[in-house]
Amino acid sequence: MTSSMQPEIAKLIEELATASMLSEWTDNNFYKDLLSNLPSLEALATSYPGAEKICKEIEQIAKIGLSEPDETFPGKLSDLFSQFLELENSVQKTRNNEFQLPPWVDEPTFKDFLSNQRTVLDDIESLLLQLEKGDLSILQILKGLFHTMKGESGVLNLLDIQELCHKCEDIMIEWKQGDSGIEILFQACDWFREANSSYENFKIPGVSHRSILEQIENFSQNSQAEKVADEPQNNTDLENTSQTPSDAVDSEFTNTTPVKPDESAEASTESNQGKVVLIPGFIDFTELSREYEIPDFASLEPDWDAETTEMLGEFINEGEEGLTRVDEILMNSESDGLGETLINDLFRVFHTIKGVAGFLELKEIEKLAHTTETLLNMGRKGEIEIIGCRLDLIFDSTELMRKMITSIRIGIETGKTISPQKPLKEHLVKLNLAIDGRITDCHEMTAKEGDRIGEILVNNKVVSESVVNGTLTDLKSGQKLGAALVEKGHVKPKEVAKALKIQRKVTGELKTVKDIKATVPEVTSVEKHSSEDTHDKSPVEQNQVDSSKTEEAKATTDKKATKLKETVKIDLEKVDNLVEMIGELVIVESMVTNAPEIIGISSLKVRNYINQLNKITRDLQSVSMMMRMVPVKGVFQKMARMVRDLSRKSGKSIAFEQKGETTEIDRNIVEYLGDPLVHMIRNSVDHGIESKEDRIASGKNPTGKITLSAYHEGGKIIIEIGDDGKGLNKEAILSKAMRQGLINSEDRLNESDIYNLIFAPGFSTAKQVTEISGRGVGMDVVKRNIESLRGKVLISTSPGEGTVFKIVLPMTTAIIDGMLVECGNEQYIIPTLSIINSLKPEKNMLSRLGNGAEIINVRGEVLLLVRLSEIFSIDGAESDPVKALVIILETYGQKIGLLVDNILKQQQVVIKTVGDEVKKQDFFTGGAILSDGKVGLILNIEEIVNQSRSGSRRIREGV
Amino acid sequence: MMSEENTANISHETESFKETAMKLKGKYMTFKLADEEYGLQILKVREIIGMLDITPVPKSEEYIKGVINLRGKVIPVVDLRMKFGMEKTVRTDQTVIIVVQVIKDGADSTMGILVDEVLEVLSIEGSQIEPPPQMNDDANTSNFILGVGKSGKKVIFLLDIDKVLAK
Incomplete structure (x- = not known):
C-alpha cells in the first residue's frame, strides 16, 4: 500500500460522514450511495485492523x-465513521513511526517508566561487566x-x-x-537505550x-544443541526447557504477565470447570493451600550486605x-467504582513490587504481589468485576503487604529475624x-432493619460490645460513634464505611449472608486477626513477643542495626x-552584615545575632550544595563499559x-565530565597501553x-586517570x-610546558590514526571542558x-573560591585555584628588558610582570611596584606575575553569568556580587597569561 | 517604465506599512536622549531603576557602560546615547536605567539601558504611526526604528529594542 493512497481513504470517509450528516434519515438515495461506496472503502482499508467490522456495521445499517x-441511523453512522477516522489516524501514525500510548497509560507514568528504565539500564550494564568477570551470583x-x-513495558504496550x-x-x-552471550546482552542494552x-x-x-x-x-539454539548432546532425553523446545523445576516460580510469572494474557485467562477458566464453587463457610485452608501449592514461608534473617540493604x-x-x-485508589473506588485506568494503576503497583521482591528474594511479598496481580489482571481484562469481596481482598492484600514491608524495615533496622506474617497463607x-x-462472598456484613451502627459492628464481631459501650459513654457531643471508634483505633474506617453501607441497604428485604468469619470462627479476616494478635496468642507466643520486644529495645544499641536511608524524588x-x-x-x-551601619553596632547581643545569622546562612548554603x-x-560505569569495548577493538x-x-560531585559537573573522560581513556588505551607483545618484551x-x-x-574533587603504559x-x-x-x-620549554x-x-603524536583516536581533537576538548568547569x-608521566x-x-560550579584584589578604584576576583602566592616586590627583583617588558625575579625564577592597570587601562592605580603587590599566577605551567594594588580579602563568591556583551571578550569568566552589593568581575587568568605572553613575544620579535 | 515601477513599489510599501502600523499601535514608554524622544513598547519594559553603582567592564565595547547587580542578577547596562553615536551620557538627577527584556539569539535576555530622562506612557494609534525616515548616519539608527509616532506636536521614534541590543 503506497502512502499516496492514504489521503484518499481519509477523504472518502470524510465525504461519507458529511453525507450522513447532511442527508435526511428517510432519504433512500443516501443509503444507496452509501452502499455503493462501501466496497471501495473496504478495499482501501483491507490492511486496517478492525476496519472490516466497522464496514459490516455500516453495511447493515x-x-x-x-x-x-x-x-437514529445518521447518528450511529457518524459514530462509526469517526471510529473509522480514528483508526485511520492511528494507522497513519504507526506508518510515520509515531508511537501511541495505549489508552490506559497516561504520559507522566510513561515518562516515569522511561526515566526509571535509564537507571535500570545503568545497573544492568554494570552487572553485566561483573558477570563477564565470572561472578555468576548476580x-x-x-x-x-x-x-x-x-x-x-508490557503494561505500557512497548x-x-x-x-x-x-x-x-x-x-x-x-x-x-x-562470550557471545554477554556480547548479545550488551548489544541488547544498547538497543534498549536507543529505544x-x-x-x-x-x-x-x-x-x-x-x-538482536x-x-x-x-x-x-546453539547452546540448546550442546545441551541436547549432553542430555539426549531433554526436550529441545525452548519454552519447555526454560520451565525447569528450579525456575517454576519464574515461568509461572511469565504466564500471568501481560506477555501471554490469553493463556492465563484460559487457565483460570479451565480451572473453573470441574471444581465446585465453594460454599462460604466450609473452607479448609490446610487442604486448599496444598491445592494451590502455597508453600510454608520461612523466617528471614536480615543479614544482607550493604548493597542489598540499600x-x-x-x-x-x-x-x-x-x-x-x-x-x-481503593478508597475512591468504594464510591466511584474501579475504572480500567485505576485497575491498571493498581496492577502496576503490585507488578513492580513483585518484580523487585523477586530479585531481592522476598518470597512472601513476591507471592502475595503475584497472586493479587493475577486477580487484578482478570479485572483488567474485564473477566471479572473488582467489586465486593474481591475489592476487599485487594484491600487486605494492601494491608498485608504493608505489614510485610514494614516488618522488613524493622528487621533491617533492628537486625532481628523477620518472621512470616501468619495471615498470609489464608489470604x-x-x-x-x-x-x-x-468464592463470591467472603466478607459481607449483615444487618437487620433498624440496626444502629454500633449494633451492626458488634453483631458482625468487628468490635466487642463493651468497647462500643465504653466509647459511647466517652462520646463527645456532636461526635459520631463510628468516628470515635476509628479515632481510638478500635475499628478501621473501611469497616465503619461498610457498616454504614449495609445499614443503608437493609430496608425491606433482608439478606442473610453467611460470611466466612461468622461460621468459621478460627478463620478470622486478616485485619481482625492482626488486631487481635496479642489475644490469640498462646502464652508461649506471648512470651516470645515479650522477649522480642526487649530485643527490639536492645537493638537500638546493637551494632548490627542499620538505619535505612529514605529518599524523596524531587523535580530538579x-x-x-x-x-x-x-x-x-x-x-x-x-x-547586611558588611553594611557600615551594622558594623558600627557595638551591642554584644546584636553581634551575636549577626553571627548566628551568618552561621545559619553558611550551613544552609552547604546543605543546598x-x-x-x-x-x-554513573560516569565511571560508562567508562568501564568503554574500556571493555575498546580493549576488544584494539586487541589489547x-x-x-x-x-x-561513591565520591560525590555537583551533578552539573558530572554532565560535563563524561566527554573529557571518554577522550582521556581512549587516549590511554590507544597511546598509553602498549600492545601485548611490546609489554611482554619490556617485561611487564x-x-x-x-x-x-x-x-x-x-x-x-580530584579525578585521576592512570595507565601503566609507556608514558608520554x-x-x-x-x-x-x-x-x-x-x-x-628557540622556545625554551620546561617539562610541563612540553607535556601541556x-x-x-x-x-x-600517534603515528597513525586508528579507529579509537589519533585525530588530535581529543585533548583539546578535554582542556576546554575542564576549564569551562x-x-x-595536570599531567605526570614517567x-x-x-x-x-x-x-x-571545584566541588561545585556555583561557587568559586576567590581572592578579591584592588586596582585603582576597581575590584576584581582572581580564582584561588590559579594563585601560587603573592609578594611585595623589592627593587632588586625588578628589571626591564630592552623591549620595555617588565620582569620579576622570584627566588631565581624569572617571570613576566604584568600590570593589571595597564591591560585594563585603569586610572589611579599604584604605579610603583614596590608599593604595590605581585600575585604569581599559573595556568598550564605558564607563570606570570600580576601587579595589583592590594589584596582585600579571600572569599567564596557565587558565580553569576554575565551578559554576552561582557563574555564577548575573554578576560572575564563571570561576575559575582560583592559584600557591598556591587558587581565584581572574575578574571580569566588563562586569557590574561596568554595575552601578556604573546604580547611580550611580539615585542621581542619586533612585530 | 522604471519610474512607474518605482511608484508602484512605493505605494505598495506605504500600503504594507499601514498594516505594520496597525500592529505597532499600543502603549509606549517614552524617554529622552539628548533632545529627541524615543518610545519603547511597554511590554518590553521590566522596570525603571535609579542610577546604581555600575561596574565598568574593561576591554568591552564603548557603549557597554558596565554591569549592575539587579537583585542578585548581573545584567549589562548599555549607554544608549553612545550606541546611537551621540556624546556619552552625563549623569544628572534624571538619569535612569530602564530594564528591558529583549530577545537575543532566540533567548530572553535582561539588559539595562541608560537614558537621560523617562517621560510618560503614551497610547499611540496605528493612524499616528508613520514609516521610519531614511537616514544615513554612521550608527545606522534608522535600522533600529520601527516607525515614527506622532502625538500632538511631539515626534517619537519607536524603537525596535531587540535590534538595538542585538549586537
Missing part, C-alpha cells in the same frame, strides 16, 4: 435504512531487572522492549560462561529489535509509596479462590531554584579498576591496567609540535611506567 429507515538480580522491565527482555531472560536461564530515547519522543525505534532477537535465537531501602520506600497510591488461599471464581528544577535563592540569601546576608551532589559512579588486554566511585604484565579514581583533596614521549611531542608550527626551536602541548588543538588538568592525568575540579 445502510441495508435496513433502504427499507425501514430510523432517525544472574538472579539481572534476571529480576529484566523481568521487571519486561512486565512494565511490545518490542517486552519481547527482547523476555529473550534476555531466556538467555540467562541457560547461562554458561560464554528509550526514541520512545521518549514518541517515536517507534528506528532500528528494530529483530536482529535473531542473535539470541541463534545463541540459544536496594531493600529503595524497595521499601517505593513499595510504601505504591501502597499509599493503592489505598487512595493467599482466599485470593486464589477468588481468582478461580469459587525545584532544587536548582532553591540553590539559586539560597545563593541570593548568602549575598544579601553578607551585604549537597542536595545537588551525586556520586560519580586491559584491566579496568575504579576507586572512590601482558595485561595493561587503567585506573580511574575519584577523591576529595583540600576542598577540591617528550621528544616525539617536541618534534611533532615543531613540525605543526606550535612552537619554534598535547592539549593544543590538532595535536597528535573552572578546573584544570617513560615506561605510565601516565597519570589528574583532573582538579
